[in-house]
Amino acid sequence: QVQLVESGGGLVQPGGSLRLSCAVSGITFSSFAMGWFRQAPGKEREFVAVISGLGGSTGYSDSEKGRFTISRINVYNTVYLQMRALEPEDTAVYYCAASSVSGVPTTVPDYTYWGQGTQVTVSS
Numbered sequence: 001q002v003q004l005v006e007s008g009g010g011l012v013q014p015g016g017s018l019r020l021s022c023a024v025s026g027i028t029f030s031s032f033a034m035g036w037f038r039q040a041p042g043k044e045r046e047f048v049a050v051i052s053g054l055g056g057s058t059g060y061s062d063s064e065k066g067r068f069t070i071s072r073i074n075v076y077n078t079v080y081l082q083m084r085a086l087e088p089e090d091t092a093v094y095y096c097a098a099s100s101v102s103g104v105p106t107t108v109p110d111y112t113y114w115g116q117g118t119q120v121t122v123s124s
Contacts, residue, residue: 002026002113004096009118012086016122020081022096022115030054033099034072034079035111038092038120045095049081050104059104063089086122093117 008020020036035050049070050059058070069082079096097111105111 002098004098004113004115006094006096006115006118009094009120011121011123013124014087014122016086017082017084018086018120020083020094020096020118020120022079022081024077024079024096024098027098027113029077030074031100032113033101033103033105034070035097035099035105036070036079036081037095037097037108037111038090039095039117040092043092045108047106047108048094050099050106051079052102052104057104059106083120086120088122090120091122092120094120 003025005023030053033052036048037045039045051070055072067085072079095117096115098113099105099111101110
């Protein structure tokens, strides 16, 4: 059974930081690209960041403007998203997802497995 479990969300003030984690089981972790997506109320799920299976390549949404960093530790079967300089517009449910597509896939249909999401709220 494949499981992706996100953690690390919460309430943070504008300008603050959070680190999201996603623990994965049930797949050969290093064979999958791992992505982070987010979905705000009333909006479609959108791509945030991706890292290739061995961690050699990454990709980011233009909206992050260098504020977010994705990383992974394959021996721990875990992927991370470090978020800095958070803005109210970053408020959303954040999802991690696993893709067997090679490289750094960036679209929702590329991803097979999804976590349940973790809420991030940026507010003063």
